[in-house]
Amino acid sequence: MATEDIQVLHDRAQAAAAAARQAADAAQAYADQIATAGAGAVHAATGGAIDPFVFRLAIFALAVFVGYYVVWSVTPALHTPLMSVTNAISSVIVVGALLAVGVALVTNDSGPVWARVLGFVALTFASVNIFGGFLVTQRMLGMYQKKKK
Numbered sequence: 001m002a003t004e005d006i007q008v009l010h011d012r013a014q015a016a017a018a019a020a021r022q023a024a025d026a027a028q029a030y031a032d033q034i035a036t037a038g039a040g041a042v043h044a045a046t047g048g049a050i051d052p053f054v055f056r057l058a059i060f061a062l063a064v065f066v067g068y069y070v071v072w073s074v075t076p077a078l079h080t081p082l083m084s085v086t087n088a089i090s091s092v093i094v095v096g097a098l099l100a101v102g103v104a105l106v107t108n109d110s111g112p113v114w115a116r117v118l119g120f121v122a123l124t125f126a127s128v129n130i131f132g133g134f135l136v137t138q139r140m141l142g143m144y145q146k147k148k149k
Contacts, residue, residue, distance in 0.1 A: 087133040090126045097123035 074082055100119025 084133075084137065087130050087137075090129045090133065093122060093126040094130070097126060 071082070097119045101116050101123060
């Protein structure tokens with residue numbers, strides 16, 4: 001290739017990189033607008049016809065139904081991996097609950113008491129779920145081991 005051809009390819013590559021950078025910046029701006037708008041955008045887009053609480057409640061109800069049907073349609077061979085994933089999700093809940101309970105205590109901020117109480121309840125339930133999940137997983141794995149004579 002000649003030096004002129006390389007220079008032309010280099011210029012085209014720089015132009016393409018600039019266009020890609022511009023598109024990425026525009027996409028980031030749109031994502032920022034969506035993130036800051038949240039449920040308020042739904043409220044504004046519908047002319048105030050849908051309350052954000054009702055919108056979030058509908059999403060929660062749909063998640064409950066989808067979760068129910070997904071869990072009950074799992075074959076028995078997949079229950080042990082499913083329990084492991086459930087334990088992982090519960091460990092994330094534990095981290096969030098610890099933050100809800102402990103951040104106000106560390107920063108000497110009284111904060112709302114109900115948030116700390118709900119955080120403690122979430123911490124307790126998630127801990128019981130993790131412990132029970134490990135017990136069930138251990139028992140299920142024990143079913144696949146050979147019996148000792």
